[in-house]
Amino acid sequence: MITSAANAKVKQIIQWRNKSKERRKDDVFLAEGPKMYEEAPTDWIKEVYLSCSLEEKLRSGELPRPLSQKLEKSGYEVVTDELFVKMSDTQSPQGILTVVRQPHYTLEQLLQNTDPLFLVLENLQDPGNLGTILRTGEGAGVTGVIMDGKTVDIFNPKTIRATMGSVYRVPFVYVTDLFKTVKELREQGVHTYAAHLKSNTYYDCFSFRESTAFLIGNEGNGLTEEIAGSAENYLKIPMEGQVESLNAAIAAALLLYEAHRQRR
Numbered sequence: 412m413i414t415s416a417a418n419a420k421v422k423q424i425i426q427w428r429n430k431s432k433e434r435r436k437d438d439v440f441l442a443e444g445p446k447m448y449e450e451a452p453t454d455w456i457k458e459v460y461l462s463c464s465l466e467e468k469l470r471s472g473e474l475p476r477p478l479s480q481k482l483e484k485s486g487y488e489v490v491t492d493e494l495f496v497k498m499s500d501t502q503s504p505q506g507i508l509t510v511v512r513q514p515h516y517t518l519e520q521l522l523q524n525t526d527p528l529f530l531v532l533e534n535l536q537d538p539g540n541l542g543t544i545l546r547t548g549e550g551a552g553v554t555g556v557i558m559d560g561k562t563v564d565i566f567n568p569k570t571i572r573a574t575m576g577s578v579y580r581v582p583f584v585y586v587t588d589l590f591k592t593v594k595e596l597r598e599q600g601v602h603t604y605a606a607h608l609k610s611n612t613y614y615d616c617f618s619f620r621e622s623t624a625f626l627i628g629n630e631g632n633g634l635t636e637e638i639a640g641s642a643e644n645y646l647k648i649p650m651e652g653q654v655e656s657l658n659a660a661i662a663a664a665l666l667l668y669e670a671h672r673q674r675r
Contacts, residue, residue, distance in 0.1 A: 412463065413490040416497060421490070424460070424498045431564040436514045440566035444505040445478055450576040451511055458510035459487040462495035465506030494506035500568035513566060516582040518592065522599055528554050528670055529601065529624035530663055532639050533589055534561040537630055541565060542573020543660040544627075549577040551667035552674070556581060557624075559589040590605070595639040596624050603642040605634055608655070608661055610645035617646060620669035627666075630659050 416538055426433040427441055434440055439457060450620055466489045475539050495504055535541050548556060571578055586592045593603055601622040626642050627636030648657060648665055
C-alpha cells in the first residue's frame with residue numbers, strides 16, 4: 412500500500428491531473444470512477460489505483476463481478492484513502508483512478524467514413540462543455556470532432572469525466588490551421604455549416620443527409636469571422652424572448668440531433 416504523499420507515483424499522478432503538458436509528454440490521461448475504468452479498452456490501461464476502502468470492498472466481494480474480474484486481470488495498486496483524495500480531481504472520489512493511454516487519430520482517418528457527420532470546434536474553453544459535446548455527439552452519431560489548438564485540452568480531467576466514456580469511442584483531432592482544415596473538408600465534399608447569429612436561415616431548412624460538418628465557436632464570442640466565413644453556409648437556431656445565444660453544447664446537440672433525425 413502506498414502511504415506517503417512523497418511517493419513518486421503519487422507525485423506523477425498529481426502532475427498528470429494538473430498539467431496538460433505533462434499528459435502530452437507521457438501520452439496519458441486520468442479517468443476516475445468505476446464506469447470510466449470498466450469502459451476503458453483493456454489495451455489502453457496503463458495503471459490502476461484503488462483507495463483502501465474500495466480494495467476492502469473488492470476483497471469482501473461487494474463489488475460487481477465484471478468490475479472485480481477486470482481488476483484481477485489489469486492489476487492495481489492500493490493507496491490510503493487520504494492519499495487518494497489528494498490524487499483525485501473530484502470532491503467525492505469513487506475510489507478508483509485509471510491511467511489511460513491517449514488515443515490518436517488523423518483527419519484522413521475521419522474522412523474515410525461514408526457521409527461523415529463532424530463537429531468543428533473553435534476556441535471552446537469550458538472542459539465540461541467539451542465533454543458534454545463528445546457524449547452528446549456519440550448519442551447523435553457524430554463520426555468525428557475537429558478542434559483548433561485554442562480549444563481546451565480534451566484530456567482535462569473535467570472533460571474526461573463529462574464524456575462519461577465517450578472519449579473512448581468518438582474519434583477527434585486537433586488541427587493547427589482550422590481555416591485550412593475547413594477548406595479541406597469542403598474539397599472532400601463535406602458540406603460545412605457555421606452556427607452564426609447573422610444567418611437568416613434556420614437549421615431545420617437544410618438537408619444534412621450527406622457529408623456534414625457543423626462549426627461551433629467560443630462560448631462567449633462564437634466563431635471568428637475568418638472561420639465562419641470559411642463555411643459553405645450560415646445557419647441559426649430560432650430563439651424566443653431576449654435570449655441571444657445558447658450554450659455551445661446545447662447548440663451542438665440541437666444541430667446533431669436534427670442531422671440524426673434526417674438520417675434515421
